[in-house]
Amino acid sequence: MSIQISPLAESLPVFLKQHNYSAIAVLADANTKRFCYPAIKNFLPKHKIITLRAGEQYKDLTACEMVWQALTDAQFDRHALLIDLGGGVVGDLGGFCAATYKRGIDFIQIPTTLLSQVDASVGGKLGIDFHGFKNHIGVFKLPEAVLIDTVFFQTLPELELRSGFAEIIKHCLIADAAKWNVIRRRDLHQQDWNDLVAHSVAIKKNIVEQDPNEKGIRKVLNYGHTLGHALETHFLADPKRRLLHGEAIAAGMIAEAFIAKRKGLIEIGLLEQIEEYLFSIYGRVNLADADLEPVLTLTLQDKKNRNGEVRMALLDGPGSCTYDVPVTKAEMRRALDYYRT
């Protein structure tokens, strides 16, 4: 998998010249069609554009059917290319549609949000949500290329920057203590985004290449995600309380750092650093008593579990993470209680 961090005016024509596609389609959502598609349109030969409704709630089978139908109507053959232009939803769903259309056509990712640049676009996890379960149906397949142009997220709302930043923080916490000490001394607006995107992509690519199908070491990338995903899923149904991915993961990282501390894996000082910094950036998700049980139940559907037992990736030091640690429901309840108060 080739990952290019450079202006699309350079990377896209080079990629297309190296390949010989029978047809090209761009998959966008309503937002990226309006704001990002104009930036690549002129570098493409004749192509088709397919537009999704914007939002995680449309990352479902119905949207897949629409994409498959559009590719079929255009009589795309196996030598066609799908370009996913958007954030995580477009990339995950578009990648899955490409990986399954006629048993697989090529696709490339052009991530347009900070979050998808540092996370979803790298690593080949593709899929859709299914009846309320996040990324429940999907496959692992690497794109032919990931083309990252940091020009896109410079126009993102602060909200989206914060959301992506959570994954950057995660990459520092699990793999680079020195970088963690740099970022935690700066607020959101003082960060060097170009540097951080390259840094995160390098860490993630290195881990994914060691273990593409998540049988082992790749699981460390799930730090913060067992409880984080459960929180995100729990609030998904309620538009007023819905969380951004990064907000949910930030809460998950605090709660899971607490579990790591309780298990003697990390010192109290690291837990305090994480807590203090993440609360300063993300605030605290308001968790009512009635939220706890459903959130804990959702962790049972986590893909890293085994025999109904929750297995977590937990920090075992600054810049270091272990995985497959069994965690009980009682331990998770205690962690959510700690987080709340």
Add this chain to the structure above:
Amino acid sequence: MSIQISPLAESLPVFLKQHNYSAIAVLADANTKRFCYPAIKNFLPKHKIITLRAGEQYKDLTACEMVWQALTDAQFDRHALLIDLGGGVVGDLGGFCAATYKRGIDFIQIPTTLLSQVDASVGGKLGIDFHGFKNHIGVFKLPEAVLIDTVFFQTLPELELRSGFAEIIKHCLIADAAKWNVIRRRDLHQQDWNDLVAHSVAIKKNIVEQDPNEKGIRKVLNYGHTLGHALETHFLADPKRRLLHGEAIAAGMIAEAFIAKRKGLIEIGLLEQIEEYLFSIYGRVNLADADLEPVLTLTLQDKKNRNGEVRMALLDGPGSCTYDVPVTKAEMRRALDYYRT
């Protein structure tokens, strides 16, 4: 991929002992649940059974959703096993559901028809039909094992034997001229089925292992299938004229042998042998003038095409086949006309 041809009473317990699954489900259709499931039930530990409606017309997304939902309801994790017990529909659809549930759980194929034993169960082509297009959505993924027990097809109706026999004939024609000369001198009831199953599986496995994703040599397995699939799809909508897979492929093999002859790839003698033998086993599919155009249009959706041009696997001698041969619509029309008269 391990392929065992032996009684399931031996192969299934051995396989399960070598693995350590967190949960097991059996996918069957209404027929195999009744006739085949009793034969394996007692060799399995605690398991769940999921039942599909029987028939190619149910090999669709709706059935996938039902299977995914059943796995979710039973809280199956990534370390679970799905056992596909049935013919091509159960194997293709069940394999696809397993390959995409939580981005992939293990599955094994226990093919219960002659056709699926010699064809679908070997090779990892998984998928479903989509809006009338056969196997349009799917992935390539090999099962953990294929367990073949020839006891199943000994109770199959003659119809099903004939259907599977077409793929056996194809394997001989593309790869083993001596075996072709053996089988073509016997009628359906004189064949040595145990020998032919092992022979076909060995030929297919050998080809698939050289080229699992069908970038090259594997395409020879599509001899007879460009026109055959188009015929099968065309008649699918009409219950009175619907063809068995083997009947459609037999017609495709005759028409495509005619094209090979016209292109100077094979001698007239081989075309005559093929014609004579296949008509004697399968009779002639009744093609009206009005059928020709829709059938020819359907060949444009064939997955082996490139740039809207039909590419065929064509015999280039007895026991030998080439692939990626461009064929025009006029050539196909002439071949269908030849077949009809």
